[in-house]
Amino acid sequence: MGERMVELNPVAERLEEDLTALSALHDPSSGGWTRTVFSEPYGHAREWVRSRMADAGLQVHSDAAGNVVGVLPGRDPAAPALMTGSHTDTVESGGRFDGIVGVLGSIEAVRLLRENDVRLERDLIVVDFLGEESNDFGLSCLGSRALAGELTPGHLERVDGEGVSLAERYSRFGIDPSEVLGAGSAWGPRRLHRYLELHIEQGPVLEERGTSVGVVTGIAGISRLVAGFVGRADHAGTAPMTTRQDALVAAARGVLAVRHVACGAPVHGVGTTSRLDSEPGSPNVVPGRVRMQAELRSVEPGWLSDAERRLSRQITEEAGELGVEVDLEWSTDNDVVPTHADVRQAITTTADGLGIDWEAIPSGATHDAAHLARLCPMGMIFVPSRAGRSHCPEEWTDTSAIATGVRLHAATLVALDRE
Incomplete structure (x- = not known):
């Protein structure tokens, strides 16, 4: 990076207008800013994103995986491209910033490049990835997973709570499921140069330490557990306490075990039980069957396997x-994925040149970047989350903090282009 540092200053008012406009496209019947994958509000939001991309000067299309893709052509169309982006779907009763900051921030970066007559050598590809959040099919990062060639025919056969397959959900949303499986064929190892993602931290570290941005060191691996407890149903009024085979009591011990194991992590480890389904569910019957869903996360692969x-x-x-x-029944949502040293170096060197303070930080949440790492070196930039809140209506990041992140994001893309 011997050349002059490129300074691109975001327009905070424009960022806030985009955030406000996109947040209005949500499910009014649900709490927060709900915009789940395959829903009608999600479809409207993606059309809005297409329009914003086009207005910014991107060439826009939807790929075979259902991702919304905008391309800013570079001087050399044969050069491996830069890719950036994130997602605009939310969890149920989610917030306004998770994923959205990365998509809107990348669109703002494109505006800044064009307004300041900065022409990249490589194509810059901005992506709103389909369905990053976990869903009823127990599968996160649908769009980026497909690009990485990690979506399988077995995944398409999974069914949701209504008994509808993932393949059918794709079809109803206007996406050919047979083409989704081949979406990754367009991205050979030489097609992409680097991937960079801007995201909110979703944790408290940056705010607590007063740091402007985080440079992500790695993305946590996720091990998911489905436990089926089979006891014996009995009359709740007559079965003695000493002879009961209560499946819900066993599951309750399982919930506490998840917490106990996670609390013993020496560096980084978390455990969450998200759901218990009890049968028969009658107030006068001792539960005979319980299905429990839980997960473990850590950036330490050894701890994760041992904790399992x-x-x-x-x-x-x-x-x-x-x-x-x-x-x-254990399944791996994604393995621990370290960010690439070259991309981290580009971020930190750029931040130092711009006078932006930073801190190295792991990501306990998964991201589309975890799957893009299969295609090219990747890195991530975090901006602070108020009180560390995320996946809830209280999720918040100040516009000024987002603007700082976009400033670093845009300048780092220029630096990566010059590598």
């Missing part, structure tokens, strides 16, 4: 003490 073994053993042993059988 210890948790499995503890849940099985404690259920056995209650006379309850348990079946454990």
Whole structure:
């Protein structure tokens, strides 16, 4: 980076207008700013994003995976392209910033490049990835997973709570599921140069330490658990407490075991039980069956695999003490993915040149970047989240903080283009 540092200053009012306009496109029947994948509000939001991309000067299309893609042509169309972006879907009762900042911030970066007559050597590709958030199919990052060639025919056969397959949901949303599986064929190892994603932290570290941006060191791996507890249904008024084989009590011990194992992580590890479904669910029947959903996350692969073994053993042993059988099914949502040293270096060098203070920080949340890492070196920039709140209506990041992140994001894209 011996050349002069490029300074591109975002227009805060324009960023805020975009955030306000996109947040208006949500499901009014649900809490927060709900815009789940395949929903009608999500479809409207993606049309809005297409329009904003086009207004910014991008050549816009939807790819085979259902991603909204905008291209800013560079001087050399044969050069491996830069890619950036994030997502605009939300969790149920979600917030206004998760993912959205990365999409709108990248569109603002394109505006700044064009307004300041900065022409990149490479194409710059801005993507609003389809369905990053986890869904009823137990599968996150649909669009980026497809690009990375990680979406399988088995995934398309999964069904949601209404018994509808993922393939059918794609079709109803206007996406050919047979083409989704081949979406990654367009992205060979030489097609992409670097991937850079701007995102809110979704945690409290940056705000607590008064740091402007975070340079992400790695993305946590996620191990998901579905545990089936089988006890014995009995009359709740007559079955003695000492002879009961209560599946819900065994599951409750499982919930506590998840917390206990996660609290013992030496560096970074979290565990969450998100759902318990009890049968028969009658107030006068001892629960005979319970289905529990939980997950473990960590940026330490060794801890994650060890925690799986210890948790499995503890849940099985404690259920056995209650006379309850348990079946454990583990699946990996994504492995631990470190960011690339070259991209981290570009971010930190650029931040230093712009006088922006930064801190190295891991990501406990997963992101589309985790899958793009299969295609090219990737990195991420975090901006602070108020009180660390995310995936809730209270999620908030100040516009000034977003503007700082966009300023660094845009300048880093220029630096990566010159590599």
